[in-house]
Amino acid sequence: xxxxATVSDYVNRFGPVADEGMLAECLGDATAAIAAxxxxxxxxxxxxxxxxxxxxxxxCRSVANRLMPSGTEVPxxxxxxSITAGSYSQTLSYTPSYGVPKLLPSELSMLGVGGGHVGTxxxxxxxxxxxxx
Numbered sequence: 001x002x003x004x005a006t007v008s009d010y011v012n013r014f015g016p017v018a019d020e021g022m023l024a025e026c027l028g029d030a031t032a033a034i035a036a037x038x039x040x041x042x043x044x045x046x047x048x049x050x051x052x053x054x055x056x057x058x059x060c061r062s063v064a065n066r067l068m069p070s071g072t073e074v075p076x077x078x079x080x081x082s083i084t085a086g087s088y089s090q091t092l093s094y095t096p097s098y099g100v101p102k103l104l105p106s107e108l109s110m111l112g113v114g115g116g117h118v119g120t121x122x123x124x125x126x127x128x129x130x131x132x133x
Contacts, residue, residue, distance in 0.1 A: 001035065005056075007023055007027070009060075009061055014065055026064040027064045030061075034059055038111065043113065055111055056111070062107055063101055063107065
């Protein structure tokens with residue numbers, strides 16, 4: 001599947017990267033995550049309108065940016081770092097390096113699939129008895 005955003009789309013927004021090959025992989029992973037969010041909802045993204053294509057690109061860039069290494073001295077894959085000067089303590093937390101990245105609620109909203117839950121619930125009046133459940 002062709003990624004929803006190109007390397008140049010990403011670089012235009014976030015600036016140059018050291019490893020464009022890694023960026024291309026992150027854009028591919030982001031595209032897979034977006035497709036995984038849209039497919040169960042029956043949203044067709046094969047030939048999107050110009051507006052929806054722009055939203056797909058922006059969301060893809062955003063997800064890929066979270067996947068890219070930060071460029072700091074923190075090792076790749078670290079999601080939380082804590083350094084203490086007194087007693088020379090350092091703590092690093094890692095996330096698994098496998099699986100599809102999760103889209104944030106704001107990214108889902110950008111694609112038109114975020115928001116509240118849809119459904120109904122039968123109101124219950126009084127106390128439920130074991131046979132009612």
